[in-house]
Amino acid sequence: MGLVNEFIDRAEENGTSTELVRSEEEAGRRVVELAGAAAVTRWDDQIVAGLDLAETSPEKAELSLVVASYGIAPSGSLVLVHGAGRSAGAALLPPRQIVLLSSVAIVKNLIDALLPIYSDSDAIPANIVIVTGPSRTRDIGLVPVIGVHAPKELHVIVISAQV
Amino acid sequence: MTGLIWADTEKIKKCAARAISDIALQKNLNNAAEHEREARRELEGKLPWQEMRTMARQSKTGAIEDLPQLLDLFEKRAIEAGSIVKRATTGEEAAQYVASVCRAHSAKTVVKGKSMLSEEIDLNQVLASEGIEAIETDLGEYIVQKRGEHPSHILAPAVHLNAGQVGDLFSQLGGESPGSSDPAALVEFARRRLRQSFLNAKVGVSGANFAVAETGTLIIVESEGNIRMCMTMPDVHIAVVGIEKVVSDWQAAAHLVQMLPMAAQGTEMATNVSLITGPARAGEGKEKELHIVLVDSGRMKVREGPYREMLNCIHCAACLAACPVYRQVGGHTYGSTYNGPMGVILTPLLAAMEGGSAKLTELCSLCGACREVCPVDIPLDDFIIDIRSDDRESSKPSAESLLFTIWARLWSKPASYRASVKSTGKALVPFMRRAKARSWLSRAPFPASLWTKERNIKAPASEMFRDLWKKRQDGSR
Numbered sequence: 224m225g226l227v228n229e230f231i232d233r234a235e236e237n238g239t240s241t242e243l244v245r246s247e248e249e250a251g252r253r254v255v256e257l258a259g260a261a262a263v264t265r266w267d268d269q270i271v272a273g274l275d276l277a278e279t280s281p282e283k284a285e286l287s288l289v290v291a292s293y294g295i296a297p298s299g300s301l302v303l304v305h306g307a308g309r310s311a312g313a314a315l316l317p318p319r320q321i322v323l324l325s326s327v328a329i330v331k332n333l334i335d336a337l338l339p340i341y342s343d344s345d346a347i348p349a350n351i352v353i354v355t356g357p358s359r360t361r362d363i364g365l366v367p368v369i370g371v372h373a374p375k376e377l378h379v380i381v382i383s384a385q386v
Numbered sequence: 387m388t389g390l391i392w393a394d395t396e397k398i399k400k401c402a403a404r405a406i407s408d409i410a411l412q413k414n415l416n417n418a419a420e421h422e423r424e425a426r427r428e429l430e431g432k433l434p435w436q437e438m439r440t441m442a443r444q445s446k447t448g449a450i451e452d453l454p455q456l457l458d459l460f461e462k463r464a465i466e467a468g469s470i471v472k473r474a475t476t477g478e479e480a481a482q483y484v485a486s487v488c489r490a491h492s493a494k495t496v497v498k499g500k501s502m503l504s505e506e507i508d509l510n511q512v513l514a515s516e517g518i519e520a521i522e523t524d525l526g527e528y529i530v531q532k533r534g535e536h537p538s539h540i541l542a543p544a545v546h547l548n549a550g551q552v553g554d555l556f557s558q559l560g561g562e563s564p565g566s567s568d569p570a571a572l573v574e575f576a577r578r579r580l581r582q583s584f585l586n587a588k589v590g591v592s593g594a595n596f597a598v599a600e601t602g603t604l605i606i607v608e609s610e611g612n613i614r615m616c617m618t619m620p621d622v623h624i625a626v627v628g629i630e631k632v633v634s635d636w637q638a639a640a641h642l643v644q645m646l647p648m649a650a651q652g653t654e655m656a657t658n659v660s661l662i663t664g665p666a667r668a669g670e671g672k673e674k675e676l677h678i679v680l681v682d683s684g685r686m687k688v689r690e691g692p693y694r695e696m697l698n699c700i701h702c703a704a705c706l707a708a709c710p711v712y713r714q715v716g717g718h719t720y721g722s723t724y725n726g727p728m729g730v731i732l733t734p735l736l737a738a739m740e741g742g743s744a745k746l747t748e749l750c751s752l753c754g755a756c757r758e759v760c761p762v763d764i765p766l767d768d769f770i771i772d773i774r775s776d777d778r779e780s781s782k783p784s785a786e787s788l789l790f791t792i793w794a795r796l797w798s799k800p801a802s803y804r805a806s807v808k809s810t811g812k813a814l815v816p817f818m819r820r821a822k823a824r825s826w827l828s829r830a831p832f833p834a835s836l837w838t839k840e841r842n843i844k845a846p847a848s849e850m851f852r853d854l855w856k857k858r859q860d861g862s863r
Binding site (some may be wrong): 233282295297298300305306307309310311312315333334337338341344347348349350351352353354355356357358359360361362363364365366368370371372373374 | 525661
């Protein structure tokens with residue numbers, strides 16, 4: 224639980240909102256609640272594929288629904304691995320994003336997430352994004368503004384059977 | 387194509403004077419620097435920072451040492467992953483290649499993520515001459531591009547502007563107006579305009595922060611998400627990468643990719659870190675192309691010389707925030723793509739000291755703050771002095787060097803040393819009438835006037851130590 228708590232604390236610090244649930248079913252219910260009537264785009268992962276949601280294209284969607292392969296505890300970061308049924312556009316275009324993360328996928332540092340992925344040279348994903356909080360800029364008069372091109376609102380649902 | 391925009395001492399002095407009297411700019415530069423330094427200091431206090439610097443330095447040094455082999459390995463793995471790799475010896479070659487790919491895809495506009503290398507090689511101008519418009523999508527770069535200016539800071543290109551000026555600019559762009567100078571409203575305005583460009587472009591261009599030889603992977607960090615847009619929305623992604631960006635393996639890459647935001651802004655991780663290994667494959671949506679242009683443009687030459695360590699620079703801009711000169715005069719003053727301490731060294735090196743580029747090293751007070759903050763421990767202050775010295779040695783003897791030769795001869799003999807010091811002391815007396823002994827003088831006769839033109843000089847004591855000592859010795863006998 225130590226890593227989960229560290230992940231949640233650091234995520235909140237970098238502007239990611241978080242919640243902890245006990246099961247995939249509960250996660251599914253929460254997603255439907257949070258989505259409301261918003262038009263959604265989602266990855267093909269089984270945990271989100273079956274949910275009853277109003278679906279549309281990535282360009283038109285207000286909310287994206289993706290599944291993280293890893294969480295990195297010390298920075299509250301999410302590792303999103305793109306691929307078939309997990310498009311880059313779906314994870315990038317909508318301004319709001321909900322990410323599902325299994326607690327057993329939370330690791331203690333960056334290299335622990337990268338080595339398993341990059342050691343298997345036959346199956347290296349073409350595009351992986353490590354996301355740490357919502358997009359931001361200080362380019363205008365050095366005033367911090369949250370929300371530029373990547374999602375403006377980032378919400379993580381951590382699924383832990385041990386809660 | 388070396389990043390040197392102009393090397394003109396008078397122009398530098400004018401720019402500097404203008405920057406120093408620009409109160410808004412001074413405020414912005416100081417706030418930016420202080421903000422970064424505070425965050426960095428806080429983070430460094432919590433971490434084994436010196437150990438981390440040493441590790442980072444070793445990774446980079448090892449990579450530069452093995453650069454030729456690592457470049458070959460990177461190319462091999464990148465091609466295995468489906469990328470097209472182009473090795474460009476000169477900046478011109480690199481820019482022409484990018485243009486040719488755009489032509490092959492009938493692309494009239496490209497969307498660009500921020501890349502200092504692309505500025506170094508004048509990519510936008512080369513594309514423009516082929517009738518191809520390059521749209522800068524990093525917010526700060528977008529702003530300076532629309533104003534027709536060069537960016538003033540490696541990390542915050544528009545740091546010299548305030549929100550009001552940006553609001554005015556956006557209102558003039560045509561179409562809707564942002565409605566206010568509130569930064570959030572201005573960002574939203576830019577976001578909406580750029581979104582159309584991302585979705586319509588056929589080609590996206592980016593740089594890369596690191597290139598991992600082990601797997602042929604490019605690492606790109608950002609905070610806005612505009613680079614992710616450039617790399618994934620169009621069908622073609624072209625990455626222009628300086629050859630010094632290559633690192634050997636994932637252990638090194640993971641460490642360096644974290645050192646970068648820590649040194650740059652005091653944060654543990656950049657907002658978005660993209661790891662790109664080949665183009666999107668069939669089955670992941672539309673088949674795409676990835677071109678990786680590995681650019682030399684003077685870097686191999688630097689590797690062969692005494693300044694090889696400069697290639698360890700990871701472009702974090704920590705030295706800019708620490709530099710008192712940069713903080714006063716801002717980036718435009720330097721007249722080069724790379725500015726601040728790393729810029730005054732890298733620019734003459736890439737330009738093989740030509741075009742008066744070595745003069746940039748005069749924009750330095752030798753305080754050494756840059757070296758203290760460098761995450762890879764580059765001896766920046768030493769390099770600045772060495773480049774100045776190299777430049778002097780290679781230039782023709784001048785009135786100045788004659789003066790130094792005379793001075794050196796005078797002061798290498800005790801008798802003439804004593805005589806010259808005594809007579810200088812006597813010459814300064816009229817200037818001391820109002821000043822006390824050992825206080826500062828702002829005016830003095832030649833040759834001291836050469837000094838007092840820009841600095842104060844300490845008034846000599848009323849009696850020289852050696853005379854006092856002699857008196858005491860004589861008195862005690």
